[in-house]
Amino acid sequence: MPPWHDTRVLVTGATGFIGAHLVRRLSTLGAQIHAVTRRPPEASRHGEQWHVADLSDAAATADLVARVSPEVVLHLASEVTGVREPGTVAPTLAGNLTAAVNLLTAVTGTPVRSMVLAGSVEEPRDGLAPSSPYAAAKAAATGYARMFHALWQVPVSVLRVAMVYGPGQPDTTKLVPYVTLSLLRGQEPELTSGSRMVTWVYVEDVVDAFILAGTNNAAAGHVLDIGTPDPVSIRDTVELLATLVNDTTADRTVRPRFGAVAARPLDRTQLSDPGPAERVLGWRPATSLEAGLRQTIAWYAEHP
Numbered sequence: 096m097p098p099w100h101d102t103r104v105l106v107t108g109a110t111g112f113i114g115a116h117l118v119r120r121l122s123t124l125g126a127q128i129h130a131v132t133r134r135p136p137e138a139s140r141h142g143e144q145w146h147v148a149d150l151s152d153a154a155a156t157a158d159l160v161a162r163v164s165p166e167v168v169l170h171l172a173s174e175v176t177g178v179r180e181p182g183t184v185a186p187t188l189a190g191n192l193t194a195a196v197n198l199l200t201a202v203t204g205t206p207v208r209s210m211v212l213a214g215s216v217e218e219p220r221d222g223l224a225p226s227s228p229y230a231a232a233k234a235a236a237t238g239y240a241r242m243f244h245a246l247w248q249v250p251v252s253v254l255r256v257a258m259v260y261g262p263g264q265p266d267t268t269k270l271v272p273y274v275t276l277s278l279l280r281g282q283e284p285e286l287t288s289g290s291r292m293v294t295w296v297y298v299e300d301v302v303d304a305f306i307l308a309g310t311n312n313a314a315a316g317h318v319l320d321i322g323t324p325d326p327v328s329i330r331d332t333v334e335l336l337a338t339l340v341n342d343t344t345a346d347r348t349v350r351p352r353f354g355a356v357a358a359r360p361l362d363r364t365q366l367s368d369p370g371p372a373e374r375v376l377g378w379r380p381a382t383s384l385e386a387g388l389r390q391t392i393a394w395y396a397e398h399p
């Protein structure tokens with residue numbers, strides 16, 4: 096019998112970009128999906144059962160876990176922002192650290208077989224200071240996950256996900272959907288100099304990683320990078336997008352405006368080492384940047 100068939104799986108962040116793709120995949124694998132939202136329940140699209148819970152509330156989180164009694168927990172709920180302002184500290188702390196700790200606490204001592212947390216490539220390395228409140232909270236959540244595994248044998252792993260892109264990204268202010276939609280509409284996207292190097296990963300490749308980690312006992316205790324090994328500059332990424340979009344709209348050529356927006360402080364080169372994920376999970380990125388961008392452009396052309 097396939098490993099996900101009839102498995103009770105709790106998916107947090109199920110309305111988000113990765114979460115929605117993950118729920119769709121799990122439904123094809125025959126999982127019993129319990130999806131979490133802070134808002135009134137969504138209509139079920141893939142046979143999932145919706146639950147309303149604020150994961151920053153410890154009692155509500157404990158009640159949710161007790162009611163669902165999940166065999167696998169895939170935790171993608173997050174407060175995602177790259178803003179460097181003091182006002183983002185509290186919401187990113189609650190949405191990324193407090194929620195993760197509450198969930199880890201709730202599953203401790205239960206028969207949960209696997210728990211997978213979505214980490215971030217933005218987490219600092221080599222002793223560097225976090226570049227944003229989001230990065231700080233994500234790094235702290237990874238530290239707590241490692242502690243829960245070491246002290247109380249919670250079967251948790253962390254997937255440090257790179258810059259995700261692909262069809263259906265709801266936040267159209269993110270780089271790839273913003274540039275894609277601007278170009279498709281004949282508008283010039285306004286950008287930084289584009290010199291920053293980032294690590295991209297296609298959304299379905301990320302889903303593959305969560306599916307593998309959720310059923311692989313060897314993943315517990317590991318922190319694994321989920322991204323491509325070679326970073327690409329923002330400028331090169333945008334230039335490739337422009338070339339691909341302009342190839343589909345031969346009647347016009349729109350160029351991005353680099354240098355129109357100031358760079359954010361502490362934006363650093365992103366690095367991912369997918370080697371450990373390949374050794375532990377058998378995962379490696381399957382989609383090239385050009386192939387993924389072509390699929391992304393096609394989707395946005397149909398959903399303007």
